[in-house]
Amino acid sequence: MTRTSASLHRPAPAFDLLRVPGLGRLLRWRWGRLVFQAPLAVIAAVMIYDGLTGPKLAPQNLATVATWVHYRGLVVLALLLAGNLFCMSCPFTLPRTLAQRLARHGRRWPRALRNKWLAITLFVGLLFLYEAFDLWASPWLTAWLIVAYFVAAFVFEALFAESPFCKYLCPIGAFNFVGSTISPLQITSRDADVCRSCVGKECVNGSAQVLGCGTELFVPQIRSNLDCVLCLDCARACPHDNVALAARKPLSELTNAAWPRRWDVALLALVFTFAALGNAFGMVPPVYELEAALAGWLGTDNEVLILALIFGVLYVLAPVLAGVGAAWLSRGLAGGERIRVVLGRYAPAVVPLGFAIWFAHYWFHFASGALTIIPVLQSFMIDHGVALLGSAPNWRLGAILPANGLFLLELGSVLIGFLASLAVLRQIADNAHNDSRMARRAMTPWLVLLVLVAVLAVTLFTLPMEMRGMMTG
Ligand code: SF4
Numbered sequence: 001m002t003r004t005s006a007s008l009h010r011p012a013p014a015f016d017l018l019r020v021p022g023l024g025r026l027l028r029w030r031w032g033r034l035v036f037q038a039p040l041a042v043i044a045a046v047m048i049y050d051g052l053t054g055p056k057l058a059p060q061n062l063a064t065v066a067t068w069v070h071y072r073g074l075v076v077l078a079l080l081l082a083g084n085l086f087c088m089s090c091p092f093t094l095p096r097t098l099a100q101r102l103a104r105h106g107r108r109w110p111r112a113l114r115n116k117w118l119a120i121t122l123f124v125g126l127l128f129l130y131e132a133f134d135l136w137a138s139p140w141l142t143a144w145l146i147v148a149y150f151v152a153a154f155v156f157e158a159l160f161a162e163s164p165f166c167k168y169l170c171p172i173g174a175f176n177f178v179g180s181t182i183s184p185l186q187i188t189s190r191d192a193d194v195c196r197s198c199v200g201k202e203c204v205n206g207s208a209q210v211l212g213c214g215t216e217l218f219v220p221q222i223r224s225n226l227d228c229v230l231c232l233d234c235a236r237a238c239p240h241d242n243v244a245l246a247a248r249k250p251l252s253e254l255t256n257a258a259w260p261r262r263w264d265v266a267l268l269a270l271v272f273t274f275a276a277l278g279n280a281f282g283m284v285p286p287v288y289e290l291e292a293a294l295a296g297w298l299g300t301d302n303e304v305l306i307l308a309l310i311f312g313v314l315y316v317l318a319p320v321l322a323g324v325g326a327a328w329l330s331r332g333l334a335g336g337e338r339i340r341v342v343l344g345r346y347a348p349a350v351v352p353l354g355f356a357i358w359f360a361h362y363w364f365h366f367a368s369g370a371l372t373i374i375p376v377l378q379s380f381m382i383d384h385g386v387a388l389l390g391s392a393p394n395w396r397l398g399a400i401l402p403a404n405g406l407f408l409l410e411l412g413s414v415l416i417g418f419l420a421s422l423a424v425l426r427q428i429a430d431n432a433h434n435d436s437r438m439a440r441r442a443m444t445p446w447l448v449l450l451v452l453v454a455v456l457a458v459t460l461f462t463l464p465m466e467m468r469g470m471m472t473g
C-alpha cells in the first residue's frame with residue numbers, strides 16, 4: 001500500500017520512550033517484541049494446561065486466577081500509565097509474523113467490514129458469554145477461550161493481507177484501543193520533514209526485510225491510539241530512525257477531534273462505557289433480583305435468555321439510546337449538524353469515565369485477590385512434584401488492600417474519571433462553538449449523561465460485589 005507525503009506539522013517530541021538508553025534499543029530491536037511475547041506465550045501455555053487438566057475450582061486454577069484477576073487488573077494499569085502494552089506483548093499474535101508472510105499476497109479484508117461493528121459485536125458477545133456461562137468460574141472454558149484466541153488470530157492473519165483480527169475483530173483489542181486513547185504515549189514521527197521527503201514510506205509499506213504497520217497506520221498521520229497495537233514494527237521498518245513513542249498532553253487525543261466521525265467509532269466508546277456499568281452490575285445482588293423478576297414475568301427459567309435480555313439492554317440498547325439521544329438533544333439546543341457528526345464529536349468525552357469504572361472494577365478484584373496467585377502457583381508446583389515457597393499453600397492469601405481501601409479506590413477512580421470526562425466535554429464544546437453560551441447548551445445533555453453514569457457507578461460500588469476468583473470469596 002502506498003501513501004502520499006504527510007500533511008501534519010508537529011514539534012519534535014519532548015519525551016520519546018524509544019530514545020531511553022537501553023530500553024529504546026531493546027524496543028526497536030528486531031526481536032524486541034518477542035522478548036515480551038515469549039514469556040506471555042509460556043504463561044498462556046501453562047494456563048491452558050492447568051485449565052484443561054488442573055483443579056476444577058476456579059480460585060485454585062492458574063487459568064481462571066491469572067485471566068480474571070491478574071490480567072485484567074494489570075492491563076488497565078498499563079493502559080493508564082503507558083499504553084497498549086498488552087497488545088504489544090500479545091501472545092496470540094506470536095505466530096503473526098509467519099501468518100503475515102503467508103498473507104503477503106492474500107486478500108484484503110472486505111470493505112464492508114472495515115469498521116468497528118464486528119469488534120463491538122464480539123466485545124459484547126464476550127462479555128455476555130462471561131456472564132451466561134460463568135467463564136470466571138470455569139478453568140476449562142477459560143482455557144478453551146485462550147486456545148480459540150490463538151487459532152482465530154492466526155487464521156485471520158494468514159487469510160488476509162492486513163491485520164484484520166487486531167483491527168476489526170479482537171474484543172480485547174477493541175477494549176485496549178479505547179482504553180489507550182487516554183494513555184500518555186503515542187506513536188508519531190520525530191521530524192515531519194524527513195517523512196515528507198521519504199520515498200519508501202517503509203513504516204507502513206514495509207520492505208523486503210521488515211514488515212510495515214500491520215494495521216496500516218501511517219506514522220506521520222497518526223493522531224490517535226485507536227488501532228495501534230504498539231507492535232513498533234513501524235519503528236523497526238523506518239530506514240530514517242524517525243519514529244517516536246512520544247509523551248503527549250493528557251487527554252489531548254479526546255479533545256482534538258482525532259477520531260473519525262463515524263457511527264461505529266462513536267458507539268464503540270459508548271458501549272465501552274455502558275459495558276463498564278453492566279459488567280459491574282452482573283456481580284451485585286440486584287442482578288439476581290432482576291433475573292428472578294424477569295423469570296416470573298416471562299414465565300421461563302431459561303437463564304441464558306434472561307441474561308440476554310438484561311445485558312442486551314445494558315450493553316447495546318442503553319448506549320445507543322443514550323448516545324443518540326444526547327446527540328439529538330445537543331443538536332436541538334445548539335443547532336447545526338447531523339446526528340452522526342454531533343455524536344462523533346462528543347462521544348470521546350465518555351471515555352475517561354468509562355475507563356475509570358473499568359479500572360475501579362478490575363482493581364477491586366485485583367486488589368482483593370492479587371496474592372491468590374501465590375498459593376495457586378504453590379499448588380501447581382506441588383502437583384507437578386516441585387515444592388516452592390514453603391510446602392503448604394496458604395489459601396488465606398488474597399488482598400493487597402484492606403476492604404475500606406477498596407471502596408476509596410473505587411470512589412476516587414470514578415471521581416477522577418468524571419472530572420476528566422467533564423474537562424474533555426468542555427474542551428470539545430468550546431472547540432465546536434465560538435459562542436460560549438452555545439457551547440454550554442450543546443454540552444448540557446452530555447453533562448447529564450456523565451452525571452447519570454457516574455452516579456450509577458458509585459451506587460454499584462456501594463453494593464456488595466462478588467469476590468470472584470479467590471478462595472475467600
Ligand atoms: S518510513 Fe519513517 S521517515 Fe518514512 S514516512 Fe514512515 S516514519 Fe516517516
Ligand code: SF4
Pocket residue numbers: 187212213214215216217219227228229230231232233234235
Ligand atoms: S503504528 Fe502500526 S506498526 Fe507502529 S506501533 Fe502502531 S500498530 Fe505497530
